[in-house]
Amino acid sequence: xxxxxxxxxxxxxxxxxxxxxxxxxxxxxxxxxxxxxxxxxxxxxxxxxxxxxxxxxxxxxxxxxxxxxxxxxxxxxxxxxxxxxxxxxxxxxxxxxxxxxxxxxxxxxxxxxxxxxxxxxxxxxxxxxxxxxxxxxxxxxxxxxxxxxxxxxxxxxxxxxxxxx
Amino acid sequence: xxxxxxxxxxxxxxxxxxxxxxxxxxxxxxxxxxxxxxxxxxxxxxxxxxxxxxxxxxxxxxxxxxxxxxxxxxxxxxxxxxxxxxxxxxxxxxxxxxxxxxxxxxxxxxxxxxxxxxxxxxxxxxxxxxxxxxxxxxxxxxxxxxxxxxxxxxxxxxxxxxxxxxxxxxxxxxxxxxxxxxxxxxxxxxxxxxxxxxxxxxxxxxxxxxxxxxxxxxxxxxxxxxxxxxxxxxxxxxxxxxxxxxxxxxxxxxxxxxxxxxxxxxxxxxxxxxxxxxxxxxxxxxxxxxxxxxxxxxxxxxxxxxxxxxxxxxxxxxxxxxxxxxxxxxxxxxxxxxxxxxxxxxxxxxxxxxxxxxxxxxxxxxxxxxxxxxxxxxxxxxxxxxxxxxxxxxxxxxxxxxxxxxxxxxxxxxxxxxxxxxxxxxxxxxxxxxxxxxxxxxxxxxxxxxxxxxxxxxxxxxxxxxxxxxxxxxxxxxxxxxxxxxxxxxxxxxxxxxxxxxxxxxxxxxxxxxxxxxxxxxxxxxxxxxxxxxxxxxxxxxxxxxxxxxxxxxxxxxxxxxxxxxxxxxxxxx
Numbered sequence: 222x223x224x225x226x227x228x229x230x231x232x233x234x235x236x237x238x239x240x241x242x243x244x245x246x247x248x249x250x251x252x253x254x255x256x257x258x259x260x261x262x263x264x265x266x267x268x269x270x271x272x273x274x275x276x277x278x279x280x281x282x283x284x285x286x287x288x289x290x291x292x293x294x295x296x297x298x299x300x301x302x303x304x305x306x307x308x309x310x311x312x313x314x315x316x317x318x319x320x321x322x323x324x325x326x327x328x329x330x331x332x333x334x335x336x337x338x339x340x341x342x343x344x345x346x347x348x349x350x351x352x353x354x355x356x357x358x359x360x361x362x363x364x365x366x367x368x369x370x371x372x373x374x375x376x377x378x379x380x381x382x383x384x385x386x
Numbered sequence: 387x388x389x390x391x392x393x394x395x396x397x398x399x400x401x402x403x404x405x406x407x408x409x410x411x412x413x414x415x416x417x418x419x420x421x422x423x424x425x426x427x428x429x430x431x432x433x434x435x436x437x438x439x440x441x442x443x444x445x446x447x448x449x450x451x452x453x454x455x456x457x458x459x460x461x462x463x464x465x466x467x468x469x470x471x472x473x474x475x476x477x478x479x480x481x482x483x484x485x486x487x488x489x490x491x492x493x494x495x496x497x498x499x500x501x502x503x504x505x506x507x508x509x510x511x512x513x514x515x516x517x518x519x520x521x522x523x524x525x526x527x528x529x530x531x532x533x534x535x536x537x538x539x540x541x542x543x544x545x546x547x548x549x550x551x552x553x554x555x556x557x558x559x560x561x562x563x564x565x566x567x568x569x570x571x572x573x574x575x576x577x578x579x580x581x582x583x584x585x586x587x588x589x590x591x592x593x594x595x596x597x598x599x600x601x602x603x604x605x606x607x608x609x610x611x612x613x614x615x616x617x618x619x620x621x622x623x624x625x626x627x628x629x630x631x632x633x634x635x636x637x638x639x640x641x642x643x644x645x646x647x648x649x650x651x652x653x654x655x656x657x658x659x660x661x662x663x664x665x666x667x668x669x670x671x672x673x674x675x676x677x678x679x680x681x682x683x684x685x686x687x688x689x690x691x692x693x694x695x696x697x698x699x700x701x702x703x704x705x706x707x708x709x710x711x712x713x714x715x716x717x718x719x720x721x722x723x724x725x726x727x728x729x730x731x732x733x734x735x736x737x738x739x740x741x742x743x744x745x746x747x748x749x750x751x752x753x754x755x756x757x758x759x760x761x762x763x764x765x766x767x768x769x770x771x772x773x774x775x776x777x778x779x780x781x782x783x784x785x786x787x788x789x790x791x792x793x794x795x796x797x798x799x800x801x802x803x804x805x806x807x808x809x810x811x812x813x814x815x816x817x818x819x820x821x822x823x824x825x826x827x828x829x830x831x832x833x834x835x836x837x838x839x840x841x842x843x844x845x846x847x848x849x850x851x852x853x854x855x856x857x858x859x860x861x862x863x864x865x866x867x868x869x870x871x872x873x874x875x876x877x878x879x880x881x882x883x884x885x886x887x888x889x890x891x892x893x894x895x896x897x898x899x900x901x902x903x904x905x906x907x908x909x910x911x912x913x914x915x916x917x918x919x920x921x922x923x924x925x926x927x928x929x930x931x932x933x934x935x936x937x938x939x940x941x942x943x944x945x946x947x948x949x950x951x952x953x954x955x956x957x958x959x960x
Binding site for chain 2: 272285286287288289290291294295
């Protein structure tokens with residue numbers, strides 16, 4: 222179903238999401254070079270960029286959808302799939318690598334049942350890798366949301382994950 | 387024009403201010419190899435193959451985008467330049483399949499030629515990571531093999547800037563970068579018209595026409611089948627290029643001879659059904675004009691164009707002529723009228739067409755194209771594919787005798803042959819419409835107002851007492867502009883001709899490569915030459931067409947004509 226076809230469940234009016242997307246588009250109307258800020262604001266609305274919403278943005282801005290897709294896939298800050306409530310970033314930088322970062326990642330993949338770059342079905346966790354978070358002294362290290370967890374060993378991981386709903 | 391003086395390879399030359407080094411060099415007869423550059427597309431400077439040494443520049447510069455300046459000293463041929471070029475090609479080849487011998491583009495591949503020209507003998511970076519992609523053969527017209535893509539971006543540019551469709555874009559980044567439709571969908575799910583201009587400009591085998599030659603060989607080799615072939619107007623002035631004959635040569639007779647030697651049972655001409663199209667479309671136009679029908683009426687013989695309007699402007703579909711394209715009219719008539727005349731069961735007829743077009747393959751597969759009770763056209767091959775079949779059969783094309791088409795679907799007039807160039811359908815229609823309205827013979831059949839290469843042309847043509855306002859449009863980007871004008875009510879034309887490809891069918895997506903404006907001009911001149919040389923230059927004078935109406939079809943727009951020769955359109959949702 223496209224964004225324009227979705228209706229609000231209460232009164233059948235235009236769905237509130239569309240109203241919000243329209244407000245974002247109105248803010249940038251007629252301004253060249255606004256695609257990235259539009260996408261950023263739309264993403265903050267949904268936490269990711271749904272396909273039908275991108276198609277709606279393309280239609281309204283008259284920017285070809287292929288070009289929008291090109292921009293979305295170029296920048297790692299844009300996401301085409303729903304994101305988990307908690308973002309786990311496992312460091313795979315040099316220091317973490319020599320201190321077993323790979324084993325931490327593998328254990329997390331097993332614990333969460335997903336591969337890096339994916340999200341659990343219940344949307345509780347999204348697992349990502351990063352090249353360095355600047356905390357090499359704590360290697361191997363991971364971040365969950367804004368919390369940094371260092372000196373990790375595989376057996377510590379389940380207890381840490383449990384703290385995040 | 388302000389000129390600047392510069393020196394290239396020790397030679398003093400002048401070039402217009404604002405010109406690039408590449409343009410200046412080519413103007414002076416100095417060759418610089420290129421890959422992402424295309425003379426008709428905006429330069430991008432992506433492949434770095436055209437690098438040269440230029441005074442004042444710290445590093446080698448991409449000559450396709452670097453402007454000339456007064457007193458500049460350029461060297462295109464130093465050791466440093468040659469080494470850099472070779473490295474670029476080696477890097478491209480390190481991530482490119484090495485199956486040249488069995489690649490469809492072999493012989494026409496620009497990467498292959500450059501590697502040979504530069505004497506690349508070993509690839510220092512071989513054995514590194516390779517991209518792996520699945521092949522997109524989702525649609526009847528085009529095949530995309532990403533592994534052969536060198537990211538030159540020509541397809542992106544031609545689709546966006548010339549055709550206004552923007553099907554492709556670069557997606558992802560770094561080593562993962564690919565050229566892809568939105569969401570990396572197959573072409574069948576993208577807003578692709580199958581016009582094939584991307585295949586026409588692709589320097590490698592990454593985008594090619596779907597090869598249907600095996601289907602043709604199979605039909606020819608099946609003794610239970612009667613295999614008919616029709617040849618589109620624009621093929622006869624381009625096929626020679628596939629077979630070592632200079633661009634602009636008219637090879638109609640040799641082509642007919644070659645088709646017979648390939649084993650086709652009857653060799654017919656799409657010119658016949660182009661004349662038939664004019665009879666139906668011309669009368670449809672008069673009917674609309676005299677009965678308050680939807681105007682402007684727009685031609686419908688270019689299937690890339692029909693796909694575009696169905697995809698993007700379905701609300702304007704009532705403007706399209708309901709007359710089928712010549713290819714489809716031929717199929718419908720061949721499996722009914724001809725089958726009856728020749729006493730052949732239409733179930734045993736295989737209708738092959740040779741077209742300058744990749745979208746024709748998709749047109750033939752449209753569900754509704756079975757007016758005869760069978761698939762009207764069974765197999766469509768492009769000019770390029772026919773060239774391959776002739777080479778495969780080992781025919782000495784240049785020395786074949788000139789032969790004539792078979793009857794009764796083989797006669798065509800000068801009006802039909804110019805269908806192959808922009809403005810031709812309009813001119814052909816005017817020749818017939820004028821005589822039908824006036825009821826007397828035209829003294830002059832050349833409508834020079836309609837000719838030309840501007841992407842949008844217009845004229846007011848006096849037909850008897852009536853002033854007919856016409857427009858001629860080619861390329862889909864220009865067609866979109868015209869449709870926008872129809873929507874906002876500023877296009878007060880009666881009749882518009884639209885062709886999807888630059889120059890019309892002479893520049894079609896299935897024509898020999900390379901193609902550029904000069905080659906298109908020569909093909910076009912050749913078509914007008916065919917027209918001038920024709921004894922009959924008006925569709926309604928075609929004796930086989932007269933016979934068809936008199937003995938079988940009845941009147942134009944009559945009941946039989948309606949069911950066989952007209953069609954309907956519907957919005958395409960993808």
